[in-house]
Amino acid sequence: MLLIELTPGPNMAWLAGLAAVEGRRAGFAAVAGVAIGLLLNGLLAALGLAALLQTMPQLLTGLRLAGAAMMLVLAIQTWRAATVPGHAGGTIKTRGAFFTGALINLLNPKAYIFFVVVVPQFLGMAALTLCNALLLALVSTVIATVIHLAIVLAGSRAHEWLSDPTRTRMTRRIFAVVMLGVAASFLLADFG
Numbered sequence: 214m215l216l217i218e219l220t221p222g223p224n225m226a227w228l229a230g231l232a233a234v235e236g237r238r239a240g241f242a243a244v245a246g247v248a249i250g251l252l253l254n255g256l257l258a259a260l261g262l263a264a265l266l267q268t269m270p271q272l273l274t275g276l277r278l279a280g281a282a283m284m285l286v287l288a289i290q291t292w293r294a295a296t297v298p299g300h301a302g303g304t305i306k307t308r309g310a311f312f313t314g315a316l317i318n319l320l321n322p323k324a325y326i327f328f329v330v331v332v333p334q335f336l337g338m339a340a341l342t343l344c345n346a347l348l349l350a351l352v353s354t355v356i357a358t359v360i361h362l363a364i365v366l367a368g369s370r371a372h373e374w375l376s377d378p379t380r381t382r383m384t385r386r387i388f389a390v391v392m393l394g395v396a397a398s399f400l401l402a403d404f405g
Contacts, residue, residue, distance in 0.1 A: 214349075218357045223284075223317060223395040228361050230388035231310060232368030233375060234291075240365030242307035243314035248358045250318025255350020259343040277399050280320030284396035287313065292389040321399065 224247055232240030265272060318324055375381045 214353050214356050218353070218360050223321060223398060224314075224357070224361060225364055226391050226395060227317060228314075228364045229368040230384075230391050232365040233371040234381070234384055234388050235310070236372045237365060237369035239307055239310040240369055241362075243310040244358060244361045244365055246311035246314025246316075247318055247361055248314075248354050249311075250315040250321075251324070251354040251357055252350050253315070254318060254321075254324040255346045255353070258350075259346030276320060280317070280399040281396040283313075283316055283320055284392050284399065288389040288392035288396065291385050291392060294385055317395075 228240060228243055228247070231243055267273075371384075375384050
């Protein structure tokens with residue numbers, strides 16, 4: 214689980230950029246949302262959503278499109294905030310960061326496919342039970358949360374440097390492009 218969580222992905226990129234642009238408080242709220250999203254992924258996988266997504270590709274496609282659309286909207290909002298003269302930050306409130314973190318994970322098809330493709334290998338190809346899924350989701354969430362908190366702390370160190378409006382504008386634009394990359398990863402990832 215530790216190796217999987219250390220692999221760069223949508224959460225890492227988004228959390229680092231969010232903490233740098235919006236600060237530590239928004240980053241911590243986002244980490245809490247990500248943790249809730251990860252726990253819900255485990256529960257939904259145990260209830261059969263992961264298997265359903267594997268057998269019904271159109272649902273997986275819908276999930277991928279919804280996740281990409283959400284990231285596209287966030288990228289556009291971030292880019293627009295960069296063009297507002299004198300706008301120094303505070304676009305994403307803590308509540309918004311929390312819900313966005315949860316949604317990124319709930320709309321991330323990779324999270325569900327993980328429970329179908331990777332998990333059975335560690336269970337001797339046995340079926341994923343509710344107890345196993347919840348335990349795995351809990352372990353995964355704890356490991357991910359520790360890593361995500363470290364990323365937010367590192368990213369938030371840049372927040373003070375970004376108090377200059379020119380730097381903030383440039384960083385917001387970079388952050389918007391990163392979010393476009395996350396959207397593309399939802400669309401282009403091969404789950405076969």
